[in-house]
Amino acid sequence: EAGVTQSPTHLIKTRGQQATLRCSPISGHTSVYWYQQALGLGLQFLLWYDEGEERNRGNFPPRFSGRQFPNYSSELNVNALELEDSALYLCASSLSGWEAKDGYTFGSGTRLTVV
């Protein structure tokens, strides 16, 4: 069974540009979560999508947005990129709602570098 897949693995953008990151959850999982992990720091919650709806949002500015498609895959968009947006962006999936067996399953992340 394929795990959570994220693309691209690495992304380099210029300050002010937009970045689009993609995530495919494990088959059967309907919830997708996005986390930001700045270098050497913990995971900061960004967004949670379930059944196509945004369920919860972390303390990030509106230029961080996303959506979930009918096949439960998800996209994270970051507009007007700033240097401090450079981080590893992790996607995770679970059965509907997070309290599922084994918690979340994470992908390997997209490393976004803003120059």
Next chain:
Amino acid sequence: GESVGLHLPTLSVQEGDNSIINCAYSNSASDYFIWYKQESGKGPQFIIDIRSNMDKRQGQRVTVLLNKTVKHLSLQIAATQPGDSAVYFCAEGVSSGYSTLTFGKGTMLLVSP
């Protein structure tokens, strides 16, 4: 010993030692806790979970202890191996409403042969 690195606290142990990684959680309403392991270049991997109606749970070579009185969680790894070298995160959550897991800052475990 344990020290504060550039960003993460670091625990350095010798192969074969037992390791204890500690975590203080913040929300007294949290009733579900998970430990994750993150190796370099990979996403976090589930290790073990515990619910608030328990104070101890054991897995293969790992034990999680929960002390709700002082909001403290620990992960014990028996007979630590070089392959255990990674960053370990605790996560807490509330099993109601539209809440998500909140992660701690992590501890780096370095195992020397």
